[in-house]
Amino acid sequence: MIHDSLSVSYFSSPALPKADGQDLTRAVELLHHRAGILLGEHKKDMATRTLGLRAHHAGLGSVRDYLNYLEHNPQADEWDHFVNAFTINHTAFFREQHHFQILAEFIRKRRKPINVWCCASSSGEEPYTLAMTLHDACGQNDTGISVLATDIDTQILTQAKKGVYTLDRIKPVPPEFLRRYFLRGTGRQSGMAMIKPVIRNMVTFEELNLVSPSWPVSQKFDAIFCRNTMIYFDKATQARILERFARLVKPGGLMFAGHSENFTYLTDIWRLQGQTVYALA
Ligand SMILES: C[S@@+](CC[C@H](N)C(=O)[O-])C[C@H]1O[C@@H](n2cnc3c(N)ncnc32)[C@H](O)[C@@H]1O
Numbered sequence: 001m002i003h004d005s006l007s008v009s010y011f012s013s014p015a016l017p018k019a020d021g022q023d024l025t026r027a028v029e030l031l032h033h034r035a036g037i038l039l040g041e042h043k044k045d046m047a048t049r050t051l052g053l054r055a056h057h058a059g060l061g062s063v064r065d066y067l068n069y070l071e072h073n074p075q076a077d078e079w080d081h082f083v084n085a086f087t088i089n090h091t092a093f094f095r096e097q098h099h100f101q102i103l104a105e106f107i108r109k110r111r112k113p114i115n116v117w118c119c120a121s122s123s124g125e126e127p128y129t130l131a132m133t134l135h136d137a138c139g140q141n142d143t144g145i146s147v148l149a150t151d152i153d154t155q156i157l158t159q160a161k162k163g164v165y166t167l168d169r170i171k172p173v174p175p176e177f178l179r180r181y182f183l184r185g186t187g188r189q190s191g192m193a194m195i196k197p198v199i200r201n202m203v204t205f206e207e208l209n210l211v212s213p214s215w216p217v218s219q220k221f222d223a224i225f226c227r228n229t230m231i232y233f234d235k236a237t238q239a240r241i242l243e244r245f246a247r248l249v250k251p252g253g254l255m256f257a258g259h260s261e262n263f264t265y266l267t268d269i270w271r272l273q274g275q276t277v278y279a280l281a
Pocket of ligand 1: 034035036037087088089090091092095119120121122123126150151152153156208209210211226227228229232258
């Protein structure tokens with residue numbers, strides 16, 4: 001996500017370092033290697049601007065120096081800024097609504113504890129939708145239900161943890177859920193709504209990179225939601241992640257993919273049940 005304030009400073013500052021074709025190729029490779037994200041051709045202009053800005057903010061005179069710095073300092077905080085600048089965080093409450101109906105029916109037949117993993121949680125709409133769905137499906141009882149929400153983007157995680165949204169963002173939430181699970185802001189908070197603690201407390205947010213060799217996840221899940229994220233990865237990366245998911249589901253567990261993601265020809269570990277919901281084969 002490009003930050004508006006930074007974009008403005010780019011346009012008003014002609015002295016920013018400029019990325020050339022070689023820098024861009026290298027940046028694309030670094031991003032792919034670090035986060036699995038494949039940057040499309042149409043993102044090249046945005047990438048040029050972003051690299052100039054990041055080099056400037058890091059106090060480096062050229063984009064080449066900036067990329068050298070990243071390459072030689074794999075633990076540097078700047079890596080977060082670099083990756084955060086290229087993630088696409090588009091999401092919504094009750095996005096692909098049919099999945100939540102399927103989850104509610106599925107979960108009613110399962111034993112507690114119920115654990116769900118939302119592995120690319122973006123600004124929080126998806127994990128909070130999961131928590132509301134589970135709370136409702138379990139007779140408005142939150143004991144023994146948890147949602148692990150993870151994402152690579154540290155900035156979006158900070159935003160997600162707040163659980164505060166504009167009234168426009170919460171439009172897809174059914175009225176009954178709005179009444180039960182949201183607090184309306186007043187005074188300086190008017191125009192905003194906040195997720196109630198009963199739902200917030202069910203969700204734990206953590207940083208997790210899906211392409212990193214180890215995941216700090218010790219539990220197993222009844223369901224894994226990995227929606228609208230694999231599309232940014234190549235097939236080999238997708239296959240590796242699907243294999244790792246298989247080891248993290250409880251017997252009979254499900255995996256939910258995004259509407260445009262089809263893993264049928266990629267793996268025989270997962271079997272498509274319909275509506276982009278998969279079960280272990
Ligand atoms: C388009 S959003 C999808 C959000 C949500 N799952 C949905 O369907 O509405 C993609 C999310 O994937 C995250 N992401 C990208 N690469 C990732 C990686 N390697 N590991 C974990 N999350 C990643 C991004 O930061 C972004 O928040």
